[in-house]
Amino acid sequence: MEKIDIIGRITGQFGRWQLRTVLLIYLTKIPSSWFMACIIFTAPAPRHGEFFCKPSDSIVDQLSNGTTHWEHMIKANKSDWIRITHPFKEEASDKEFNIDFCNVYSDAEDHARIYFHNHSHQHPWDMPKRNSTIIPCDSFLHHSEYKSIITDYDLVCSRDILVATTQFFHLFGVLTGGLVAVNLLKFISPKRVMLFGMLAQIFCGNLTGQVNNYGLHVFFRCLSAVCCAQMYTAGQMIFSDITSGKPRTVIICLFEQFWSVGVIILPGLASFFSSWSHIYMAISLPTVFLIFTLRWIPNSPRWLIEHDRIEEAKEILIESAQFNRRDHLIPRNLDELLQQQAVDVKSAPSPAGWWTLWRGEKAVRHMVCVHLAWSIYIVTYYGMLLNIRTFSRDHLEVNTVIAALCEIVGVFIGLMLILHSEKKWMWSGIFNVVGASVAYLVWIIPKSITGDARIAVLMAISMVSKVAISSTLAILTTCTTELVRDEKKKICAFSTIVWARIWLLTAPFVGATVVFGRWVPQTAMATLSIIGGLLTMALSSPKTDSTPNRSNLPPELSPDVWTLRKL
Template identity: 25%
Template sequence: MADFGDVISALGEFGLYQQLLILLLSLPLLLNPFQMVGQVFMVLDVPHHCDTSWIRAVGPNLTQEEQLNLTLPRDADGEYEQCSMYSPVDWDLDSIVAHGLNATQKCSSGWVYPSAEPPSLLTEFDLVCERTILNDISQSIYMAGLLIGAMFFGVLSDRIGRRPVILICMLLQGMFGLGTAFVPHFYVYMAIRFVVGAAVSGIMITVVALGTEWVGVSFRPQSVLIAQAAYPIGMMMVAGLSYGIRNWRLLEIVGSAPMFLLFFYIWVLPESARWLVTKGRIEEAKKLLQKAAATNKRSLPEGLLEQLKPEKQTKSGSLLDLFRKKHLRKVTLIMSCTWFADSFVYYGLSLNVTGFGLDIYMTQLAFGAVEFPGRVCLIFLLEWFGRKKVQAIFLMLSGLMCLILTGIPEDQPVAITVLAIIGKFTATTAFAASYVYTAELFPTVVRQSGMGLCSTMARVAGILAPLIIPLDQYHRAIPMAVFGSIPLLVSLSCIMLPETRGVSLPDDTGKGKTPAEKEKTGEVLREFSKSDTREDEADLEKNN
């Protein structure tokens, strides 16, 4: 019986077919950053004050400045209060001018914003003063969507396949992303953002599995990281897009509609042939493998495909299998903690890197620029040093950078910024390494379930990270100490993980083949190669 890795070697481990597939997988990731960070640019703070037009009933000829002087209190800096006003009274204008107003209250008739400002989420839905929390809640709801999407679409992908899940998630992201541009209420906006978050999460984890399962052993990091390199490019594009388009509804349309341009994926995106084999759908797998071989200008021996059969012990996996098997339980627990630590330090640093001295658009551009080289250099590091060492070292370095930041005085902004950028680089690299490593550790039948569970832990960390930052009111070093200690401790547990560099992907939930079994399956391809060589020599002698 031929091993699937032998077939991939015969048709080409990273030929034109796989390269085109990685290109297809990278395009949705290019569009995902808008959904992840786009809201930041729609809720930019603008000057505002309470609507006090009630005084116009008794003083219609008042100038704007006179109206504000009479109806708004001032803060300690002499500026008008943004969230309070003098309580309305039933006096005439002369009495108000003579005695003034003293009693204050919260804004009762809404707020007034600069007329020159284009409409934003903040101004249209009054996300100011006591309503500011709605913006934070909406971000938490989006993160909850990412969490649910990771679990739901991870399991669904193992059941119905990688291709349909990607197509479903792309459709959901396009439809609901575009739908946010037409919401009448902010509560509707939050509900739609939940669905968008689930779709984004489904795309991110399924792309990893599909890209990994189509390439040879030595090209797995390239397949994942080249596709993911589109993500930081998308982050930089968001900065330019948001800078040029300040109307939030138009920005939503421009950021979400391009997903519909990928409708042709229905016809060109292939299913994972490896997944088809594990499901017993051998004929479908053979057709895809022959098409891949033809695209790569390779010929597959017919006998080799006939040898391609699912192992007798290979059966559909479930989420419970991740904990039933001892070796899978260890991998699941350690990688879940690793993803939690990756996300925890990543968001912790992202929310604390405020010392750039740049505006929000330049800061976003810098974030994307930092992430791109982190993913690219990882392609080489994983092959040179192996998955386990790279995962552990970069996770440890990201934690160390946070701990070092706790000892830097506040009056050293340059040093803080440099260390924070280094920490962001190492955190990004550690996070990207987790995608590659996790896809290689879990068997095909539960790969997406495992990825979904790990991604869920990352989303939990993303929700918790903003809650740690307010602890700086007790001591400025507490948040960075927490963000640094967790990845540092988790990095030590990575030592117990197996190395996967140069190892074939496991298909079932067993411990894998023995060395003798691997050697036996490896001889299948060599035997067909020898057979082809003998036939070629016989044809040559006959012609001569």
């Protein structure tokens, strides 16, 4: 008996019903991008002089005498305290002397006692000797108008690495959340997984901004990422099940655009608040709106069929046919055909194992190159966005929007290559080699270019590579499984994404290499992009629109290869 995909025949490749569903699911990317990129605004790099060393408890007790609050005394005499306490260091880049706010003179407090006990405008005070021992400061006072996690958790100097650590736990949550979602989807319908993710994200997201302990902050940030991953992983399963053909290719590729839309909105949203905790509330509460939109998002009819919920699947198919004006395609024996498709799904052969990916013509080359390319491009994609913090705090909002717009341009370039080029992998690789080569120019910009003009040049140089990386990631997202046969697509998607997500955990620490030089992170990511470009040039697959449509395939040959796209 011929196997018929009745679901694909009724829903069609794309229609008004699918458009409504896809756009609503796309919205789940916006809060996900907010939680990922909010570190740009909740932990802005401190400006010169916004923090300085805090006196020890002993000197506080000795000098306050119960009459004056020592912190107020210090802040009122900020310049004097800094000169007494902090040494000067020579900057290698411009040979100028700047205050070293991370270290103090070992005898600084002795000089402070003399100065503040006898303080008057006429009293001379002794500067600590230049050969005094210099030691690290243990804790700091922050003199910033903006309340960030840096000021609340003292994340400066040796503790600056903890900023990257918060981002690490977010990414760990994304990885974990995807794996949890995939396993939940074996037993719980995609729509319910989406709802659970939304409710939990609202709760965990608000707590992330309210806790007063660094450990609890990273814990709830990780849980928030788990919830975000569940929302869009389940959503992807739904829209990939109700679309097919070229429209499905476009939908999958453009899903990332709403990530960039969220990044564009974030600076404007953050500008209304002067505290990082309020930002977390602002990015958590809009998910309430998404809960109300669930009434217009259908469950996955294929998932329902697989789990013997025939009647629910039938209702969804009838609704789609009516909305798309395809009522005439509903057969009289719909119940019988759905029952038969359920039997066919259950009798389908088991998915191919992981080792099968490495068997066949060009298999080893393709698998090695595509796994490495995934890990490189996902690290550089997010790493370059997070590295925006190093360009200029005064232009943080504008630079973030520009980076997001470059991502959008890159995805559209990737989509054009997918739809119209038979050599998409080669052109993608060349684009990245060129873009990364341009990024190296940050080291040789003339010093005569200063101020806003310098920031504009730096951004222009860096964003060429950003566009190239975004275009390649779009191609990897959409076309990775073209490298293998149909029965291997699901395991190929799972393998590449899990591998990439594990390496993504390193992205925050690539940015942390800024301690070795302002442009070290960008240089590192440009070098990775060149390596990635060479790897993608070694890949080859047929033109995307020449592959068979899912609706024409029997169920066992049309696995949901995109459910795992963004674990």
